[in-house]
Amino acid sequence: MATLRAIFAHPSGRIGGAIVALYLLLAVLGMLGLTPHNPLTQHRVERLHAPDSTYWMGTDLFGRDVASRLMTGIGQSFIVAFFSVAVATLAGTVLGLAAAWFGRRWDGLVMRIMDVVLAFPAILLALLIVAVAGPGTSTSVIAIAIVYTPIFTRVVRGPALSLKAREFVDAARTFGSSAGYIVTRHLLLNLVAPLTVQVTLALAWALLTEAGLSFLGLGTQPPAASLGLMLSDSRNLMETAPWLMIFPGVAIMIGILGFNLLGDALRDVLDPKMRRSIA
Protein backbone atom coordinates (compact mmCIF):
# COMPACT_ATOMS: atom_id res chain seq x y z
CA MET A 1 0.00 0.00 0.00
CA ALA A 2 2.80 2.37 0.96
CA THR A 3 4.57 1.54 -2.30
CA LEU A 4 1.45 2.23 -4.29
CA ARG A 5 1.00 5.57 -2.57
CA ALA A 6 4.63 6.44 -3.20
CA ILE A 7 4.25 5.62 -6.89
CA PHE A 8 1.24 7.88 -7.19
CA ALA A 9 3.11 10.63 -5.38
CA HIS A 10 5.85 10.35 -8.01
CA PRO A 11 5.03 12.49 -11.07
CA SER A 12 6.37 9.90 -13.55
CA GLY A 13 4.51 7.20 -11.68
CA ARG A 14 1.22 9.08 -11.90
CA ILE A 15 1.48 9.71 -15.63
CA GLY A 16 2.95 6.30 -16.43
CA GLY A 17 0.37 4.54 -14.27
CA ALA A 18 -2.48 6.44 -15.93
CA ILE A 19 -1.20 5.57 -19.41
CA VAL A 20 -0.75 1.89 -18.57
CA ALA A 21 -4.21 1.75 -16.95
CA LEU A 22 -5.81 3.38 -20.00
CA TYR A 23 -4.05 0.98 -22.37
CA LEU A 24 -5.07 -1.98 -20.24
CA LEU A 25 -8.68 -0.80 -20.42
CA LEU A 26 -8.48 -0.36 -24.21
CA ALA A 27 -6.80 -3.74 -24.55
CA VAL A 28 -9.47 -5.52 -22.49
CA LEU A 29 -12.28 -3.76 -24.37
CA GLY A 30 -10.57 -4.68 -27.63
CA MET A 31 -10.21 -8.31 -26.62
CA LEU A 32 -13.83 -8.50 -25.49
CA GLY A 33 -14.91 -7.14 -28.84
CA LEU A 34 -16.33 -3.97 -27.28
CA THR A 35 -14.99 -1.74 -30.05
CA PRO A 36 -16.90 1.04 -31.84
CA HIS A 37 -17.03 -1.13 -35.00
CA ASN A 38 -16.04 -4.67 -35.86
CA PRO A 39 -12.28 -4.42 -36.50
CA LEU A 40 -12.49 -6.90 -39.39
CA THR A 41 -15.64 -5.64 -41.15
CA GLN A 42 -14.81 -4.01 -44.46
CA HIS A 43 -16.95 -0.94 -45.13
CA ARG A 44 -16.10 -0.95 -48.81
CA VAL A 45 -17.92 2.26 -49.70
CA GLU A 46 -16.03 4.14 -47.05
CA ARG A 47 -12.49 3.14 -47.82
CA LEU A 48 -9.75 5.56 -46.66
CA HIS A 49 -12.37 7.66 -44.92
CA ALA A 50 -10.81 10.57 -42.98
CA PRO A 51 -11.48 10.67 -39.22
CA ASP A 52 -14.96 11.96 -38.33
CA SER A 53 -17.68 11.29 -35.75
CA THR A 54 -18.49 7.81 -37.12
CA TYR A 55 -14.92 6.67 -37.68
CA TRP A 56 -12.92 8.45 -34.95
CA MET A 57 -9.61 7.56 -36.48
CA GLY A 58 -10.75 7.07 -40.07
CA THR A 59 -10.81 3.85 -42.08
CA ASP A 60 -8.06 1.93 -43.86
CA LEU A 61 -7.65 0.73 -47.44
CA PHE A 62 -10.29 -1.97 -46.93
CA GLY A 63 -12.70 0.36 -45.15
CA ARG A 64 -12.00 -1.14 -41.74
CA ASP A 65 -12.37 1.14 -38.72
CA VAL A 66 -8.90 2.26 -37.56
CA ALA A 67 -9.97 3.03 -33.96
CA SER A 68 -11.37 -0.48 -33.49
CA ARG A 69 -8.31 -2.04 -35.07
CA LEU A 70 -6.12 0.08 -32.84
CA MET A 71 -7.94 -1.25 -29.76
CA THR A 72 -7.61 -4.90 -30.78
CA GLY A 73 -4.03 -4.15 -31.89
CA ILE A 74 -3.18 -2.83 -28.43
CA GLY A 75 -4.77 -5.97 -26.98
CA GLN A 76 -2.66 -8.12 -29.29
CA SER A 77 0.56 -6.25 -28.46
CA PHE A 78 -0.18 -6.49 -24.73
CA ILE A 79 -0.81 -10.22 -24.90
CA VAL A 80 2.52 -10.79 -26.62
CA ALA A 81 4.35 -8.40 -24.27
CA PHE A 82 2.85 -9.83 -21.07
CA PHE A 83 3.31 -13.48 -21.98
CA SER A 84 6.85 -13.03 -23.26
CA VAL A 85 7.93 -11.03 -20.23
CA ALA A 86 6.19 -13.54 -17.92
CA VAL A 87 8.08 -16.43 -19.52
CA ALA A 88 11.37 -14.49 -19.46
CA THR A 89 10.86 -13.52 -15.81
CA LEU A 90 10.08 -17.06 -14.76
CA ALA A 91 12.90 -18.64 -16.74
CA GLY A 92 15.39 -15.94 -15.79
CA THR A 93 14.49 -16.12 -12.09
CA VAL A 94 14.75 -19.91 -11.93
CA LEU A 95 18.05 -19.95 -13.85
CA GLY A 96 19.49 -17.02 -11.90
CA LEU A 97 18.53 -18.49 -8.52
CA ALA A 98 19.85 -21.91 -9.52
CA ALA A 99 23.12 -20.42 -10.74
CA ALA A 100 23.56 -18.44 -7.53
CA TRP A 101 22.47 -21.26 -5.20
CA PHE A 102 24.34 -24.20 -6.72
CA GLY A 103 27.32 -22.09 -7.77
CA ARG A 104 30.47 -23.58 -9.28
CA ARG A 105 29.96 -25.60 -12.48
CA TRP A 106 26.25 -25.02 -12.68
CA ASP A 107 26.76 -21.28 -12.30
CA GLY A 108 29.47 -21.32 -14.96
CA LEU A 109 27.36 -23.34 -17.36
CA VAL A 110 24.22 -21.21 -16.98
CA MET A 111 26.08 -17.95 -17.26
CA ARG A 112 28.08 -19.06 -20.32
CA ILE A 113 24.84 -20.06 -22.06
CA MET A 114 23.42 -16.66 -21.17
CA ASP A 115 26.59 -15.06 -22.56
CA VAL A 116 25.96 -16.86 -25.85
CA VAL A 117 22.40 -15.54 -25.99
CA LEU A 118 23.56 -12.05 -25.05
CA ALA A 119 26.18 -12.12 -27.80
CA PHE A 120 23.37 -11.61 -30.32
CA PRO A 121 21.86 -8.18 -30.76
CA ALA A 122 18.25 -8.56 -29.54
CA ILE A 123 16.37 -7.93 -32.78
CA LEU A 124 18.72 -10.21 -34.74
CA LEU A 125 18.13 -13.09 -32.34
CA ALA A 126 14.39 -12.52 -32.48
CA LEU A 127 14.56 -12.53 -36.31
CA LEU A 128 16.51 -15.75 -36.29
CA ILE A 129 14.02 -17.46 -33.98
CA VAL A 130 11.07 -16.28 -36.05
CA ALA A 131 12.81 -17.50 -39.19
CA VAL A 132 13.18 -20.95 -37.63
CA ALA A 133 9.72 -21.25 -36.11
CA GLY A 134 7.75 -19.33 -38.71
CA PRO A 135 6.01 -15.99 -38.11
CA GLY A 136 3.06 -15.69 -35.75
CA THR A 137 1.91 -14.63 -32.32
CA SER A 138 3.25 -17.57 -30.34
CA THR A 139 6.61 -17.38 -32.08
CA SER A 140 6.85 -13.71 -31.18
CA VAL A 141 6.21 -14.61 -27.55
CA ILE A 142 8.92 -17.29 -27.58
CA ALA A 143 11.40 -15.10 -29.46
CA ILE A 144 10.99 -12.13 -27.15
CA ALA A 145 11.08 -14.39 -24.08
CA ILE A 146 14.36 -15.99 -25.17
CA VAL A 147 15.90 -12.61 -25.90
CA TYR A 148 15.06 -11.25 -22.43
CA THR A 149 15.72 -14.33 -20.31
CA PRO A 150 19.47 -13.62 -19.89
CA ILE A 151 18.72 -10.11 -18.65
CA PHE A 152 16.46 -11.50 -15.90
CA THR A 153 19.00 -14.20 -15.11
CA ARG A 154 21.63 -11.53 -14.54
CA VAL A 155 19.29 -9.30 -12.55
CA VAL A 156 18.52 -12.23 -10.25
CA ARG A 157 21.91 -13.95 -10.02
CA GLY A 158 24.00 -10.97 -8.88
CA PRO A 159 21.87 -9.92 -5.89
CA ALA A 160 21.07 -13.57 -5.10
CA LEU A 161 24.79 -14.30 -4.79
CA SER A 162 25.32 -11.46 -2.36
CA LEU A 163 22.17 -12.36 -0.40
CA LYS A 164 23.38 -15.92 -0.14
CA ALA A 165 26.52 -14.72 1.62
CA ARG A 166 24.56 -12.72 4.20
CA GLU A 167 24.26 -13.73 7.85
CA PHE A 168 20.53 -14.30 7.82
CA VAL A 169 20.93 -17.06 5.24
CA ASP A 170 23.59 -18.72 7.40
CA ALA A 171 21.26 -18.33 10.35
CA ALA A 172 18.40 -19.94 8.46
CA ARG A 173 20.70 -22.81 7.53
CA THR A 174 21.70 -23.40 11.14
CA PHE A 175 18.03 -23.42 12.11
CA GLY A 176 17.66 -26.28 9.67
CA SER A 177 15.59 -24.49 7.03
CA SER A 178 15.43 -26.41 3.76
CA ALA A 179 17.19 -25.10 0.66
CA GLY A 180 13.85 -24.56 -1.06
CA TYR A 181 12.59 -22.51 1.87
CA ILE A 182 15.71 -20.35 1.99
CA VAL A 183 15.73 -19.75 -1.77
CA THR A 184 12.07 -18.78 -1.98
CA ARG A 185 11.71 -17.09 1.39
CA HIS A 186 15.04 -15.34 1.85
CA LEU A 187 16.41 -14.88 -1.63
CA LEU A 188 13.38 -14.53 -3.88
CA LEU A 189 11.42 -12.30 -1.55
CA ASN A 190 14.33 -9.89 -1.38
CA LEU A 191 14.53 -9.84 -5.16
CA VAL A 192 10.94 -8.72 -5.72
CA ALA A 193 11.88 -5.05 -5.88
CA PRO A 194 14.56 -5.22 -8.59
CA LEU A 195 12.46 -7.76 -10.48
CA THR A 196 9.40 -5.52 -10.48
CA VAL A 197 11.43 -2.67 -11.93
CA GLN A 198 12.95 -4.93 -14.56
CA VAL A 199 9.56 -6.40 -15.51
CA THR A 200 8.09 -2.95 -16.12
CA LEU A 201 11.01 -1.85 -18.27
CA ALA A 202 11.04 -5.18 -20.11
CA LEU A 203 7.36 -4.69 -20.95
CA ALA A 204 8.27 -1.46 -22.72
CA TRP A 205 10.98 -3.30 -24.67
CA ALA A 206 8.68 -6.19 -25.45
CA LEU A 207 6.05 -3.83 -26.86
CA LEU A 208 8.75 -2.29 -29.02
CA THR A 209 10.09 -5.63 -30.24
CA GLU A 210 6.61 -6.97 -30.98
CA ALA A 211 5.81 -3.87 -33.00
CA GLY A 212 9.14 -4.19 -34.82
CA LEU A 213 8.58 -7.85 -35.70
CA SER A 214 5.03 -7.17 -36.88
CA PHE A 215 6.29 -4.20 -38.87
CA LEU A 216 8.64 -6.54 -40.73
CA GLY A 217 5.73 -8.92 -41.34
CA LEU A 218 7.16 -11.53 -38.96
CA GLY A 219 4.88 -11.02 -35.96
CA THR A 220 1.10 -10.92 -35.91
CA GLN A 221 -0.31 -12.05 -39.25
CA PRO A 222 -3.11 -10.30 -41.15
CA PRO A 223 -6.05 -9.88 -41.07
CA ALA A 224 -5.57 -9.67 -37.28
CA ALA A 225 -4.65 -6.17 -36.17
CA SER A 226 -1.37 -5.23 -34.56
CA LEU A 227 0.17 -1.82 -34.12
CA GLY A 228 3.35 -2.70 -36.04
CA LEU A 229 1.40 -4.23 -38.88
CA MET A 230 -0.93 -1.23 -39.14
CA LEU A 231 2.08 1.04 -39.27
CA SER A 232 3.73 -1.04 -41.95
CA ASP A 233 0.54 -1.07 -44.04
CA SER A 234 0.32 2.71 -43.81
CA ARG A 235 3.65 3.28 -45.54
CA ASN A 236 2.38 3.49 -49.11
CA LEU A 237 -0.68 5.51 -48.17
CA MET A 238 1.11 8.06 -46.07
CA GLU A 239 0.24 11.04 -48.20
CA THR A 240 -3.38 10.21 -48.99
CA ALA A 241 -4.26 8.84 -45.55
CA PRO A 242 -1.79 10.06 -42.92
CA TRP A 243 -4.14 8.97 -40.11
CA LEU A 244 -3.27 5.37 -40.92
CA MET A 245 0.28 6.07 -39.80
CA ILE A 246 -0.12 8.73 -37.14
CA PHE A 247 -2.59 6.94 -34.84
CA PRO A 248 -0.78 3.59 -34.54
CA GLY A 249 2.61 5.33 -34.46
CA VAL A 250 1.60 7.61 -31.61
CA ALA A 251 -0.16 4.70 -29.87
CA ILE A 252 3.04 2.63 -29.84
CA MET A 253 5.03 5.59 -28.63
CA ILE A 254 2.71 6.50 -25.77
CA GLY A 255 2.36 2.86 -24.70
CA ILE A 256 6.12 2.46 -24.42
CA LEU A 257 6.37 5.84 -22.72
CA GLY A 258 3.82 4.71 -20.12
CA PHE A 259 5.82 1.63 -19.13
CA ASN A 260 9.10 3.57 -19.17
CA LEU A 261 7.68 6.25 -16.85
CA LEU A 262 6.20 3.65 -14.54
CA GLY A 263 9.48 1.73 -14.51
CA ASP A 264 11.42 4.87 -13.63
CA ALA A 265 9.04 5.69 -10.82
CA LEU A 266 9.20 2.13 -9.50
CA ARG A 267 12.99 2.27 -9.54
CA ASP A 268 12.99 5.50 -7.55
CA VAL A 269 10.43 4.22 -5.07
CA LEU A 270 11.53 0.63 -4.57
CA ASP A 271 15.25 0.90 -4.77
CA PRO A 272 16.97 4.20 -4.16
CA LYS A 273 20.36 2.48 -4.19
CA MET A 274 19.75 0.96 -7.59
CA ARG A 275 18.88 4.32 -9.04
CA ARG A 276 22.39 5.50 -8.33
CA SER A 277 24.14 2.49 -9.72
CA ILE A 278 22.02 2.07 -12.85
CA ALA A 279 21.54 5.70 -13.69
Next chain:
Amino acid sequence: MNYLMRRLATFPLVLLGVSIVVFLAIRMVPGDSITAMLGTEAGLLTPQQRDALAAYFGIDQPWFIQYWRWLLGLFQGNLGISSTYGRPVLDVILEHFPLTLELALLSMVIALLVGMPAGIFAATHNEKLSDLGVRVVAMIGQSTPNFVLALLIIYTLSAGFGVLPAMGEFSPLWQDPLRNLGQLLLPAITLGFAFAASVTRISRSAMLDVLSDDYVRTARSKGVSARGVIWRHALPNALIPVVTLSGIEFGYLLGGAVIVEQIYALPGLGRMVLDAILQRDYALVQGSVLFIAFNFMIVNLLVDLAYVALDPRIRLSEH
Protein backbone atom coordinates in the same frame (compact mmCIF):
# COMPACT_ATOMS: atom_id res chain seq x y z
CA MET B 1 43.12 -7.99 -14.18
CA ASN B 2 41.57 -11.25 -13.15
CA TYR B 3 38.20 -10.29 -14.51
CA LEU B 4 39.58 -9.28 -17.89
CA MET B 5 41.63 -12.43 -18.23
CA ARG B 6 38.50 -14.45 -17.53
CA ARG B 7 36.59 -12.45 -20.11
CA LEU B 8 39.29 -13.06 -22.70
CA ALA B 9 39.47 -16.75 -21.89
CA THR B 10 35.72 -17.29 -22.29
CA PHE B 11 35.61 -15.22 -25.47
CA PRO B 12 36.42 -18.06 -27.92
CA LEU B 13 34.14 -20.38 -25.97
CA VAL B 14 31.18 -18.04 -26.29
CA LEU B 15 31.97 -17.52 -29.95
CA LEU B 16 31.97 -21.27 -30.50
CA GLY B 17 28.61 -21.46 -28.71
CA VAL B 18 27.27 -18.71 -30.95
CA SER B 19 28.46 -20.53 -34.07
CA ILE B 20 26.75 -23.76 -32.99
CA VAL B 21 23.50 -21.95 -32.16
CA VAL B 22 23.50 -20.17 -35.52
CA PHE B 23 24.40 -23.29 -37.42
CA LEU B 24 21.72 -25.46 -35.83
CA ALA B 25 19.08 -22.74 -35.87
CA ILE B 26 19.34 -22.16 -39.58
CA ARG B 27 19.03 -25.89 -40.24
CA MET B 28 15.76 -26.04 -38.36
CA VAL B 29 14.18 -23.64 -40.84
CA PRO B 30 11.58 -25.53 -42.83
CA GLY B 31 12.08 -25.74 -46.59
CA ASP B 32 15.32 -26.14 -48.53
CA SER B 33 17.59 -23.42 -49.79
CA ILE B 34 17.60 -24.50 -53.43
CA THR B 35 13.85 -24.06 -53.71
CA ALA B 36 14.12 -20.76 -51.85
CA MET B 37 16.87 -19.59 -54.18
CA LEU B 38 15.29 -20.54 -57.51
CA GLY B 39 11.62 -20.16 -56.58
CA THR B 40 9.24 -21.88 -58.99
CA GLU B 41 12.11 -22.61 -61.37
CA ALA B 42 13.41 -25.12 -58.85
CA GLY B 43 10.62 -27.39 -60.10
CA LEU B 44 12.27 -27.46 -63.54
CA LEU B 45 15.52 -28.91 -62.16
CA THR B 46 16.30 -32.53 -62.91
CA PRO B 47 17.26 -34.57 -59.83
CA GLN B 48 20.84 -34.62 -61.13
CA GLN B 49 20.96 -30.83 -61.40
CA ARG B 50 19.52 -30.53 -57.91
CA ASP B 51 22.15 -32.88 -56.51
CA ALA B 52 24.90 -31.02 -58.31
CA LEU B 53 23.72 -27.73 -56.82
CA ALA B 54 23.46 -29.27 -53.36
CA ALA B 55 26.98 -30.63 -53.72
CA TYR B 56 28.23 -27.26 -54.93
CA PHE B 57 26.86 -25.47 -51.87
CA GLY B 58 27.90 -28.37 -49.63
CA ILE B 59 24.37 -28.96 -48.32
CA ASP B 60 24.26 -32.64 -49.37
CA GLN B 61 26.35 -33.67 -46.34
CA PRO B 62 25.12 -34.51 -42.80
CA TRP B 63 24.93 -31.50 -40.49
CA PHE B 64 28.01 -32.26 -38.38
CA ILE B 65 30.19 -32.59 -41.46
CA GLN B 66 28.75 -29.35 -42.78
CA TYR B 67 29.48 -27.69 -39.43
CA TRP B 68 33.01 -29.06 -39.29
CA ARG B 69 33.74 -27.90 -42.84
CA TRP B 70 32.29 -24.52 -42.06
CA LEU B 71 34.39 -24.22 -38.90
CA LEU B 72 37.56 -25.21 -40.76
CA GLY B 73 36.73 -22.70 -43.45
CA LEU B 74 36.22 -19.99 -40.83
CA PHE B 75 39.86 -20.21 -39.80
CA GLN B 76 40.88 -19.68 -43.40
CA GLY B 77 38.55 -16.72 -43.78
CA ASN B 78 36.25 -18.80 -45.94
CA LEU B 79 32.62 -18.50 -44.86
CA GLY B 80 31.18 -20.38 -47.79
CA ILE B 81 29.29 -19.21 -50.84
CA SER B 82 26.08 -17.22 -50.69
CA SER B 83 23.35 -18.94 -52.68
CA THR B 84 21.55 -15.68 -53.49
CA TYR B 85 24.60 -13.65 -54.50
CA GLY B 86 26.60 -16.55 -55.94
CA ARG B 87 29.70 -15.07 -54.35
CA PRO B 88 31.83 -15.71 -51.23
CA VAL B 89 29.92 -14.83 -48.07
CA LEU B 90 32.75 -12.75 -46.64
CA ASP B 91 32.81 -10.56 -49.77
CA VAL B 92 29.07 -10.00 -49.53
CA ILE B 93 29.31 -9.09 -45.84
CA LEU B 94 32.26 -6.75 -46.32
CA GLU B 95 30.41 -5.08 -49.15
CA HIS B 96 27.44 -4.23 -46.90
CA PHE B 97 29.40 -3.49 -43.75
CA PRO B 98 30.87 -0.03 -44.55
CA LEU B 99 27.39 1.49 -44.79
CA THR B 100 26.36 0.01 -41.46
CA LEU B 101 29.60 1.15 -39.85
CA GLU B 102 29.23 4.65 -41.22
CA LEU B 103 25.61 4.83 -40.12
CA ALA B 104 26.51 3.63 -36.62
CA LEU B 105 29.33 6.18 -36.32
CA LEU B 106 27.16 9.02 -37.59
CA SER B 107 24.36 8.11 -35.19
CA MET B 108 26.80 7.99 -32.30
CA VAL B 109 28.28 11.36 -33.20
CA ILE B 110 24.79 12.87 -33.34
CA ALA B 111 23.83 11.22 -30.05
CA LEU B 112 26.93 12.45 -28.23
CA LEU B 113 26.83 15.95 -29.71
CA VAL B 114 23.21 16.40 -28.67
CA GLY B 115 22.96 14.17 -25.62
CA MET B 116 26.00 15.17 -23.59
CA PRO B 117 25.50 18.95 -23.62
CA ALA B 118 21.78 18.40 -22.96
CA GLY B 119 22.52 16.10 -20.03
CA ILE B 120 25.13 18.42 -18.52
CA PHE B 121 22.82 21.38 -18.99
CA ALA B 122 19.98 19.55 -17.25
CA ALA B 123 22.23 18.48 -14.37
CA THR B 124 23.53 21.98 -13.78
CA HIS B 125 19.96 23.33 -13.87
CA ASN B 126 18.66 20.56 -11.62
CA GLU B 127 14.95 20.78 -10.71
CA LYS B 128 14.46 23.94 -12.74
CA LEU B 129 11.94 24.20 -15.55
CA SER B 130 14.67 23.82 -18.20
CA ASP B 131 15.82 20.57 -16.55
CA LEU B 132 12.27 19.27 -16.61
CA GLY B 133 12.00 20.20 -20.29
CA VAL B 134 15.15 18.28 -21.17
CA ARG B 135 13.99 15.28 -19.16
CA VAL B 136 10.57 15.19 -20.80
CA VAL B 137 12.06 15.38 -24.30
CA ALA B 138 14.62 12.68 -23.41
CA MET B 139 11.92 10.41 -22.02
CA ILE B 140 9.82 10.83 -25.17
CA GLY B 141 12.93 10.26 -27.28
CA GLN B 142 13.71 7.06 -25.47
CA SER B 143 10.16 5.80 -25.94
CA THR B 144 9.95 6.51 -29.66
CA PRO B 145 10.64 3.41 -31.76
CA ASN B 146 13.00 4.29 -34.60
CA PHE B 147 10.59 3.03 -37.24
CA VAL B 148 7.85 5.34 -35.94
CA LEU B 149 10.28 8.24 -36.03
CA ALA B 150 11.47 7.30 -39.52
CA LEU B 151 7.91 7.30 -40.85
CA LEU B 152 7.12 10.58 -39.09
CA ILE B 153 10.24 12.19 -40.61
CA ILE B 154 9.40 10.95 -44.09
CA TYR B 155 5.79 12.06 -43.73
CA THR B 156 6.74 15.53 -42.44
CA LEU B 157 9.20 15.98 -45.29
CA SER B 158 6.84 14.84 -48.00
CA ALA B 159 3.65 16.45 -46.72
CA GLY B 160 5.24 19.64 -45.39
CA PHE B 161 8.00 20.32 -47.87
CA GLY B 162 7.17 18.09 -50.81
CA VAL B 163 10.55 16.36 -50.67
CA LEU B 164 11.40 12.70 -50.26
CA PRO B 165 14.57 11.35 -48.68
CA ALA B 166 17.25 10.60 -51.26
CA MET B 167 16.72 6.87 -51.66
CA GLY B 168 17.62 5.64 -55.16
CA GLU B 169 20.96 4.03 -55.83
CA PHE B 170 23.22 4.21 -52.80
CA SER B 171 26.58 5.91 -53.32
CA PRO B 172 29.47 4.88 -51.07
CA LEU B 173 31.41 7.48 -49.14
CA TRP B 174 34.54 7.23 -51.28
CA GLN B 175 32.64 7.73 -54.53
CA ASP B 176 30.43 10.70 -53.77
CA PRO B 177 30.83 11.90 -50.16
CA LEU B 178 28.19 14.62 -50.39
CA ARG B 179 25.50 12.43 -51.89
CA ASN B 180 26.45 9.70 -49.43
CA LEU B 181 26.01 12.03 -46.45
CA GLY B 182 22.74 13.26 -47.90
CA GLN B 183 21.49 9.70 -48.03
CA LEU B 184 22.67 8.77 -44.55
CA LEU B 185 21.77 11.93 -42.67
CA LEU B 186 18.08 11.16 -42.08
CA PRO B 187 18.65 7.51 -41.13
CA ALA B 188 21.42 8.65 -38.78
CA ILE B 189 19.13 11.23 -37.17
CA THR B 190 16.45 8.55 -36.86
CA LEU B 191 18.82 6.18 -35.08
CA GLY B 192 20.59 8.96 -33.21
CA PHE B 193 17.40 10.35 -31.63
CA ALA B 194 16.69 7.61 -29.11
CA PHE B 195 20.45 7.14 -28.66
CA ALA B 196 20.79 10.87 -27.83
CA ALA B 197 17.92 10.54 -25.38
CA SER B 198 19.70 7.73 -23.53
CA VAL B 199 22.96 9.70 -23.53
CA THR B 200 21.12 12.73 -22.15
CA ARG B 201 19.55 10.75 -19.35
CA ILE B 202 22.71 8.98 -18.36
CA SER B 203 24.97 12.03 -18.54
CA ARG B 204 22.45 13.99 -16.50
CA SER B 205 22.27 11.44 -13.72
CA ALA B 206 26.01 10.71 -13.78
CA MET B 207 26.72 14.42 -13.56
CA LEU B 208 24.25 14.85 -10.70
CA ASP B 209 25.88 11.97 -8.84
CA VAL B 210 29.34 13.40 -9.29
CA LEU B 211 28.29 16.96 -8.44
CA SER B 212 27.08 15.80 -5.03
CA ASP B 213 30.39 14.06 -4.28
CA ASP B 214 32.73 15.35 -1.59
CA TYR B 215 35.65 16.14 -3.87
CA VAL B 216 33.49 18.42 -5.98
CA ARG B 217 32.33 20.21 -2.85
CA THR B 218 35.96 20.55 -1.78
CA ALA B 219 36.90 22.01 -5.15
CA ARG B 220 34.03 24.47 -4.85
CA SER B 221 34.99 25.53 -1.35
CA LYS B 222 38.56 26.05 -2.54
CA GLY B 223 37.12 28.68 -4.84
CA VAL B 224 37.28 26.84 -8.16
CA SER B 225 34.87 28.52 -10.58
CA ALA B 226 31.57 26.81 -11.40
CA ARG B 227 32.81 26.17 -14.91
CA GLY B 228 36.12 24.80 -13.67
CA VAL B 229 34.33 22.43 -11.32
CA ILE B 230 32.18 21.05 -14.11
CA TRP B 231 34.86 20.71 -16.79
CA ARG B 232 37.91 19.74 -14.78
CA HIS B 233 36.54 17.88 -11.81
CA ALA B 234 33.09 16.53 -12.51
CA LEU B 235 33.00 15.76 -16.23
CA PRO B 236 35.86 13.22 -16.45
CA ASN B 237 34.16 11.02 -13.87
CA ALA B 238 30.68 11.57 -15.20
CA LEU B 239 31.95 10.35 -18.58
CA ILE B 240 32.42 6.77 -17.42
CA PRO B 241 28.78 5.65 -17.68
CA VAL B 242 28.40 7.63 -20.91
CA VAL B 243 31.27 5.69 -22.47
CA THR B 244 29.76 2.39 -21.34
CA LEU B 245 26.30 3.21 -22.68
CA SER B 246 27.58 4.59 -25.99
CA GLY B 247 29.78 1.55 -26.50
CA ILE B 248 26.97 -0.92 -25.94
CA GLU B 249 24.59 1.06 -28.13
CA PHE B 250 27.24 1.33 -30.84
CA GLY B 251 27.69 -2.44 -30.69
CA TYR B 252 23.97 -2.86 -31.32
CA LEU B 253 24.08 -0.48 -34.27
CA LEU B 254 26.98 -2.39 -35.83
CA GLY B 255 24.59 -5.32 -36.15
CA GLY B 256 22.68 -3.29 -38.68
CA ALA B 257 19.48 -1.38 -38.14
CA VAL B 258 17.15 -3.86 -39.81
CA ILE B 259 13.97 -1.78 -39.81
CA VAL B 260 15.50 1.63 -40.45
CA GLU B 261 17.58 0.28 -43.33
CA GLN B 262 14.41 -1.27 -44.68
CA ILE B 263 12.43 1.98 -44.48
CA TYR B 264 15.15 4.15 -46.03
CA ALA B 265 16.01 1.44 -48.59
CA LEU B 266 19.65 1.30 -47.52
CA PRO B 267 21.73 -1.74 -48.52
CA GLY B 268 23.25 -2.23 -45.04
CA LEU B 269 24.05 -5.29 -43.00
CA GLY B 270 20.68 -5.45 -41.25
CA ARG B 271 18.66 -5.57 -44.42
CA MET B 272 21.06 -8.05 -45.93
CA VAL B 273 20.58 -10.39 -42.96
CA LEU B 274 16.81 -10.05 -43.10
CA ASP B 275 16.81 -10.86 -46.84
CA ALA B 276 19.20 -13.76 -46.27
CA ILE B 277 16.89 -15.18 -43.60
CA LEU B 278 13.84 -14.80 -45.82
CA GLN B 279 15.71 -16.34 -48.77
CA ARG B 280 17.11 -19.19 -46.64
CA ASP B 281 20.59 -18.34 -47.76
CA TYR B 282 22.16 -20.64 -45.13
CA ALA B 283 25.76 -19.67 -45.67
CA LEU B 284 25.06 -15.95 -45.68
CA VAL B 285 22.88 -16.04 -42.54
CA GLN B 286 25.47 -18.12 -40.69
CA GLY B 287 28.36 -15.97 -41.76
CA SER B 288 26.72 -12.63 -41.17
CA VAL B 289 25.15 -13.51 -37.83
CA LEU B 290 28.51 -14.79 -36.63
CA PHE B 291 30.18 -11.65 -37.97
CA ILE B 292 27.65 -9.44 -36.16
CA ALA B 293 27.89 -11.38 -32.90
CA PHE B 294 31.68 -11.25 -33.11
CA ASN B 295 31.64 -7.47 -33.58
CA PHE B 296 29.14 -7.10 -30.78
CA MET B 297 31.31 -9.13 -28.42
CA ILE B 298 34.48 -7.24 -29.39
CA VAL B 299 32.79 -3.90 -28.80
CA ASN B 300 31.49 -5.07 -25.42
CA LEU B 301 34.96 -6.26 -24.49
CA LEU B 302 36.44 -2.89 -25.49
CA VAL B 303 33.76 -1.17 -23.40
CA ASP B 304 34.83 -3.23 -20.41
CA LEU B 305 38.47 -2.37 -21.06
CA ALA B 306 37.60 1.32 -21.33
CA TYR B 307 35.65 1.06 -18.10
CA VAL B 308 38.63 -0.38 -16.29
CA ALA B 309 40.94 2.20 -17.83
CA LEU B 310 38.68 5.11 -16.91
CA ASP B 311 37.87 4.08 -13.37
CA PRO B 312 41.01 3.62 -11.28
CA ARG B 313 38.92 2.22 -8.41
CA ILE B 314 38.21 -0.94 -10.42
CA ARG B 315 41.85 -1.37 -11.41
CA LEU B 316 43.00 -0.98 -7.84
CA SER B 317 40.40 -3.25 -6.33
CA GLU B 318 41.28 -6.02 -8.77
CA HIS B 319 44.96 -6.04 -7.86
